[in-house]
Structure formats: structure tokens, C-alpha cells
Amino acid sequence: MTGAKVQSLRRMPDEAGHFGRHGGRYVPETLMPLILAVEAAYAEAKADPAFQKELAGLFADFVGRPSPLYLAKRLTERLGGATIYLKREDLNHTGAHKINNCLGQILLAQRMGKTRIIAETGAGQHGVATATACALMGLECVVYMGALDIARQAPNVQRMNLLGASVVPVTAGAGTLKDAMNAAMRDWVAHVEDTYYLIGTAAGPHPYPMMVRDFQAVIGNEVRAQMQAREGRPPDSLVACLGGGSNAIGLFHPFLDDPSVALWGVEAAGHGLDSGAHAASLAGGRPGILHGMRTYLLQDADGQIAEAHSISAGLDYPGIGPEHAWLYEIGRLQLGSATDDEALRAFADLTRLEGIIPALESAHALAFAAKLAPTLPRAHAMVIGLSGRGDKDLATVAEALKARPS
Amino acid sequence: MSRLAATFAALAQNKRAALITFVTAGDPDYPRSRTLLQALPGAGADIIELGMPFSDPVADGPAIQAASERALKGGMTLARTLDLLREFRAQDSTTPVVLMGYANPLYAMGFERFAAQAAQAGADGVIVVDLPPEEAQELRRPLTAQGIDFIGLVAPTTTEARLPTVLGCAQGFVYYVSVAGTTGTASAAASAVDQAVARLKAATTLPVAVGFGIKTPEQAAAMAATRADAVVVGSALVERIAQGQDAPGFVTRLAQAVRGTRKA
Numbered sequence: 001m002t003g004a005k006v007q008s009l010r011r012m013p014d015e016a017g018h019f020g021r022h023g024g025r026y027v028p029e030t031l032m033p034l035i036l037a038v039e040a041a042y043a044e045a046k047a048d049p050a051f052q053k054e055l056a057g058l059f060a061d062f063v064g065r066p067s068p069l070y071l072a073k074r075l076t077e078r079l080g081g082a083t084i085y086l087k088r089e090d091l092n093h094t095g096a097h098k099i100n101n102c103l104g105q106i107l108l109a110q111r112m113g114k115t116r117i118i119a120e121t122g123a124g125q126h127g128v129a130t131a132t133a134c135a136l137m138g139l140e141c142v143v144y145m146g147a148l149d150i151a152r153q154a155p156n157v158q159r160m161n162l163l164g165a166s167v168v169p170v171t172a173g174a175g176t177l178k179d180a181m182n183a184a185m186r187d188w189v190a191h192v193e194d195t196y197y198l199i200g201t202a203a204g205p206h207p208y209p210m211m212v213r214d215f216q217a218v219i220g221n222e223v224r225a226q227m228q229a230r231e232g233r234p235p236d237s238l239v240a241c242l243g244g245g246s247n248a249i250g251l252f253h254p255f256l257d258d259p260s261v262a263l264w265g266v267e268a269a270g271h272g273l274d275s276g277a278h279a280a281s282l283a284g285g286r287p288g289i290l291h292g293m294r295t296y297l298l299q300d301a302d303g304q305i306a307e308a309h310s311i312s313a314g315l316d317y318p319g320i321g322p323e324h325a326w327l328y329e330i331g332r333l334q335l336g337s338a339t340d341d342e343a344l345r346a347f348a349d350l351t352r353l354e355g356i357i358p359a360l361e362s363a364h365a366l367a368f369a370a371k372l373a374p375t376l377p378r379a380h381a382m383v384i385g386l387s388g389r390g391d392k393d394l395a396t397v398a399e400a401l402k403a404r405p406s
Numbered sequence: 407m408s409r410l411a412a413t414f415a416a417l418a419q420n421k422r423a424a425l426i427t428f429v430t431a432g433d434p435d436y437p438r439s440r441t442l443l444q445a446l447p448g449a450g451a452d453i454i455e456l457g458m459p460f461s462d463p464v465a466d467g468p469a470i471q472a473a474s475e476r477a478l479k480g481g482m483t484l485a486r487t488l489d490l491l492r493e494f495r496a497q498d499s500t501t502p503v504v505l506m507g508y509a510n511p512l513y514a515m516g517f518e519r520f521a522a523q524a525a526q527a528g529a530d531g532v533i534v535v536d537l538p539p540e541e542a543q544e545l546r547r548p549l550t551a552q553g554i555d556f557i558g559l560v561a562p563t564t565t566e567a568r569l570p571t572v573l574g575c576a577q578g579f580v581y582y583v584s585v586a587g588t589t590g591t592a593s594a595a596a597s598a599v600d601q602a603v604a605r606l607k608a609a610t611t612l613p614v615a616v617g618f619g620i621k622t623p624e625q626a627a628a629m630a631a632t633r634a635d636a637v638v639v640g641s642a643l644v645e646r647i648a649q650g651q652d653a654p655g656f657v658t659r660l661a662q663a664v665r666g667t668r669k670a
Contacts, residue, residue, distance in 0.1 A: 016540060024540075024541050025538065025540055025541060026509060026536045026537065026538075026541055027536060027538060028464070028465045028535050028536060028538070028559070028561070028583075029538055029559040029560060029561045029563075029564060029572065029583065030465075030561035030562070030563050030583060030586050030587075031563075032538045032540070032561075032563075032564075032568070033561075033563045033564060033565050033568060034563065036568075172471065173461075173462075178462065182462050182464050185464040186464060186465075186467075186588050189464075189465060189586060189587055189588055190586060190587035190588060190591065190592070192563050192586045287513075288510045288513055288514060289508075289509040289510045289513050289536065290462060290510060291462075291464070292536070297510070299510065299514065301514070302483040302484055302485075302511055302514060303460075303484065303510040303511035303512070303513060303514025303515065304460065304461040304478060304510075304511065305461045305462050305510070
């Protein structure tokens with residue numbers, strides 16, 4: 001296996017944070033010393049058994065890990081193909097995978113002596129997870145959220161407020177995740193001494209894509225052990241939705257060097273990939289530089305960043321984590337997509353068939369799996385990342401279903 | 407000698423600091439932007455910083471964000487920004503112009519192509535806010551080949567250990583970002599800036615410009631009295647453009663304040 005180790009796809013990024021030509025540290029000089037400090041602190045923490053032990057303890061007792069790997073029998077029968085397992089990140093405390101990363105980063109922020117935490121959020125899941133971690137540690141918390149997202153994810157805004165966070169509405173641009181991230185970066189530039197920026201996805205400048213991936217890799221590591229216990233082998237395919245891509249990279253990363261495991265990333269096709277109103281950065285974008293990284297971006301010919309569209313606030317972002325961009329370019333990551341309508345259908349199907357209400361983000365993975373699974377035999381074990389629960393989406397779904405003749 | 411070097415050499419002889427004025431290309435629209443640009447040297451600007459509009463200017467405060475939005479809404483593109491510069495150069499062959507913006511539009515055009523076209527349009531320097539030295543080489547190399555300076559940014563957060571890397575990458579002049587924050591928000595104290603500039607001048611022979619948060623003729627005079635070689639005013643000027651006020655008149659007041667301050 002030494003040969004395989006040399007070829008490992010899990011060795012990235014390089015020292016400067018590059019995944020192939022993607023990633024890097026495209027930030028203003030004011031922030032450069034800060035991200036270098038985060039990088040150094042993380043390297044130290046990663047190697048510190050006490051840090052890892054504390055995080056493992058929080059995962060077990062606070063989050064409720066490991067999250068179950070659930071055999072979805074009725075869904076499997078309905079689709080009539082591959083055997084479908086759901087990785088139940090929706091059962092985590094706070095209702096999504098986001099908490100894994102937040103706990104890791106909050107411990108790091110404490111180590112660095114930071115007293116004020118800022119974050120951006122789209123669907124509000126990361127905001128809630130950050131507010132939760134801050135409440136747990138007694139730290140000040142400011143969450144930037146697009147005004148449109150505040151309107152469509154009201155329950156999460158209430159949760160953040162209850163947890164003691166200040167939610168700052170961002171009205172610039174379309175008032176979605178990209179604009180919230182701009183606002184968070186502006187805050188960070190102005191509060192460099194006491195503030196830690198807790199980025200919610202595997203994106204942004206190095207070391208964030210690597211660090212967030214490491215914290216989320218608990219998902220894939222558990223899947224490997226759970227599949228081993230159940231079927232005595234790794235899964236045949238993994239399917240996850242791609243916004244920034246943290247739940248997907250967390251699920252995929254431990255399997256990058258298992259060539260028999262197919263990796264499917266599902267982008268939000270919004271009103272359709274040809275409509276111009278979607279959030280499929282890989283399928284519909286091209287490489288560019290934004291938010292500290294080089295990666296695939298939705299943009300016009302002049303390099304102005306385009307507004308993404310998805311019914312799911314958590315996928316409504318015109319970029320993608322740089323490791324996904326690289327895995328896509330080298331052919332390791334395969335692309336799927338699901339439209340708003342397909343995601344809504346998958347949302348309803350899972351709810352009725354399995355008694356599980358998925359997040360609209362996760363419903364994109366389910367929708368694509370519904371297209372893929374029927375083409376595969378029952379012996380094919382497919383694991384779908386059920387990244388979050390859908391309680392937060394009830395208003396959006398009700399409105400969308402009302403608007404559609406069914 | 408480059409236009410930037412000649413300008414700084416002449417000012418050093420006159421023992422005064424340069425006034426650098428920032429305007430966003432195409433703000434509020436192309437024709438008015440051209441008129442304003444052409445009026446700046448006469449009003450007293452020694453060097454012009456011309457902002458290349460970008461949809462997501464993360465290092466800018468509200469004034470320059472809004473200027474970018476106005477320009478983009480009016481159909482401004484990077485190619486049009488270079489057109490504007492070309493038109494300016496046809497009338498003014500001496501005032502240095504430094505293009506300032508973010509990496510993505512340049513990357514979309516292609517760094518090599520951008521460098522060639524910027525040189526042909528008459529640019530003297532380029533500042534890219536989100537290209538720190540670690541990521542700069544890909545653009546800096548073609549710019550250098552075209553004789554355009556890659557201006558380096560130093561921030562209050564830049565550590566001693568990091569300073570040689572940053573200064574080693576800088577050409578033309580060093581832009582000292584005097585406050586940790588976005589453009590046009592907080593202002594630094596002149597005494598703190600003087601110390602920071604002294605630290606820089608001990609480590610580089612390049613001229614040092616000070617910017618961020620300099621809004622009034624009084625503040626400009628105070629900064630001109632430090633050891634800095636140039637004072638940059640951006641947001642305050644851009645706000646006057648937004649309000650339809652007499653922008654060249656404001657530049658004249660700034661220039662009088664800066665010119666009235668003699669270096670020791």
C-alpha cells in the first residue's frame with residue numbers, strides 16, 4: 001500500500017493551501033497575519049491529544065455522535081434499485097452537520113484567546129450552530145445573515161436570538177449567503193484583535209477549507225465503520241448536496257483513496273441549469289477568485305460575481321469549496337444536480353415514505369439519488385448524506401407547494 | 407524614469423507630500439467620470455487612483471461599495487475602465503494613474519492580457535486588494551514585464567516577521583493601510599501613523615503613501631506632516647460625487663492643505 005499512499009488524494013492542500021490550482025489565501029493584507037495565526041493555532045491543536053479528546057467528548061455528549069446510518073427500506077423499495085442508507089446528520093444537536101465544525105472551531109478560538117465570534121449564515125443552520133457553541137462557551141456571538149434569508153428562515157433567526165446571538169441583517173446585493181460573507185469579512189477586518197471568524201463551510205482562505213473538512217470528516221469516518229459493521233465493506237457510492245460543500249467533503253474525504261467508492265456531489269439547479277437561475281458553480285461556473293480562494297464561481301464575462309438562485313438558502317451561494325473544485329477537475333468527483341421542483345418532490349417523498357423531514361439542502365441529494373438509484377442493482381450500497389432536518393423549511397415548502405398546481 | 411518615480415522625486419525636492427485621489431471608474435456614469443478624471447490634476451491631485459469596480463468589494467466601506475454598484479449598474483466593465491484611462495492619457499501624459507481593485511475581474515480578463523492592455527492604456531501601477539504577496543506572482547510577473555508597478559499594501563496588522571515578504575513584493579510605492587478596517591470608516595491618529603511610516607522607511611527605499619479614513623483637509627494636512635510621502639483620499643471624495651457636490655473644489659481644498667504642509 002506504500003504506492004497508494006504516495007498517490008493519496010487525501011494529502012491536499014499543499015503548504016500554501018492550494019488544492020491543485022484552487023484554494024490559496026486571496027485576502028487583504030490586514031487579514032493575512034490573522035489567517036496565518038489561525039493556521040498555526042490549528043496545526044498545534046490538531047496535534048494536541050487534549051484538544052482532540054475534548055472535541056471527541058463534545059461530539060459524543062453534546063452533539064449525540066455517532067449519528068446513525070439508517071437503512072431506508074421503503075425508499076429503497078420505491079426507487080427499485082440500489083440499497084439506500086441515510087447518514088443521519090439531521091439527528092445531531094441543532095439539527096444539522098454544521099455543529100461538528102462549530103465545536104471544533106470554537107475550541108480553537110478559545111485556545112487563541114478570542115472573545116468575540118462572528119459568522120455568516122445562509123439557511124441559518126450554521127448561525128444556530130455557532131450561536132449554540134458560543135452559548136456553551138460563554139462567548140459573544142454576531143451572525144451576519146442576508147435580509148432575504150432572514151425572511152425565509154424565521155425560526156432559525158428566533159433560535160439564534162434565544163441563544164444570545166446578535167443577528168445582523170445584510171441588505172447589500174441579493175441579501176443572501178454571499179453578501180453575508182462579505183459583511184462578515186468586513187467585520188473581521190475591523191475587529192482583528194478580539195474577533196474570530198467562524199466560517200461555516202469548507203470554503204474561504206486557507207486554512208479554513210482544510211480545517212472545516214477535518215472537523216466534518218467525522219461523518220465519513222463514522223460511515224466507514226458503520227458500513228463495515230453492517231455489510232463488512234465500504235459503500236459503493238456516496239451522494240451529498242454541494243453548497244459550499246462541507247457536509248459533502250466531510251462524507252467524501254475519508255473515501256478519496258477508495259477508487260471503488262463513487263462520489264456524487266449534487267448542485268442546486270434552481271429553475272434549471274439552462275435558466276441562468278441556479279447555484280451550480282461547478283456545472284455552470286468557471287474558475288475565479290472570491291472570498292479568499294480560487295475556485296469555480298458563477299460570474300459574468302467581466303468577472304463580476306453573479307447572484308445564485310436556489311429554493312434552499314443553504315445552497316444559495318455562487319461558489320464552492322476549493323477541494324471540490326480540484327476533485328472535480330481531476331475526475332474524482334462526479335456531478336449531479338437537482339432543481340427546486342425535484343428537491344421539493346424528494347422532500348415530500350422522504351417525509352411520507354420514511355417519516356423523516358429532510359432539510360431542503362439535503363433534499364437535493366435525495367432528489368438526485370432518486371434518479372441514480374434505479375439504474376443500479378440492489379447489491380449497490382449507496383449512502384446519502386442527510387445533512388440536516390427540514391423543520392426550518394416548512395414555511396418555504398408550504399409556500400412553494402401552494403404556488404404549484406399538484 | 408517612470409511617471410510615479412518622477413512624481414515622487416519632484417515632490418521630494420519641493421519637500422512636500424503627494425495628494426493621491428481615488429475615484430471609481432464609471433461613477434456615477436462614464437461621461438461624468440471622464441470629465442471628473444480630467445479635472446483632477448488641475449484641481450491639485452498629484453497621483454490618481456482609479457478604482458476598477460467589483461461586485462464584492464470586501465475591503466471597502468459603504469461609500470466605495472456604493473460607487474462600485476453605481477458604476478456596474480451603468481454598464482462599467484474592466485475593458486471600459488481601460489478605455490477611460492486611455493481617454494485620460496490622450497490629454498494628460500504626466501499624471502501617474504494607479505488602477506485599484508480586486509483580483510477576479512483581472513483574472514477573468516487573463517492576468518497577461520490585463521497587464522498588456524493596462525500598459526497600452528497608460529497605467530503606471532496596479533493595486534489588487536486581495537492579492538497578498540503569497541498569491542501575487544501570477545499577476546506581478548506580467549505587470550513587471552509591461553513596466554507597471556505592483557504596489558504593495560502594508561497593514562497595521564503586518565508583523566515584523568512578515569514585513570520583508572511584503573516589502574520585497576512592492577514596487578512603485580508602499581501603500582500603508584492606516585487602520586485595520588474597511589475604507590472610509592475609522593481614522594488613525596497622525597502620531598501612530600508617523601511611527602508606522604518610520605518603521606517602513608527604515609526597511610524600504612520606496613515612497614510610503616498613507617490611506618484609509620482620511621476625510622478632511624485638516625486630516626490630510628496632519629498626515630502630510632508625518633514622514634509619509636503621500637496622502638490618499640478616497641471615500642470622502644466618492645461621497646461628494648454621490649451627492650453631486652463640487653468634487654474638484656474639494657480636491658483643491660485637500661491639495662491646498664497638503665501643499666501648505668512642508669516637510670522638515
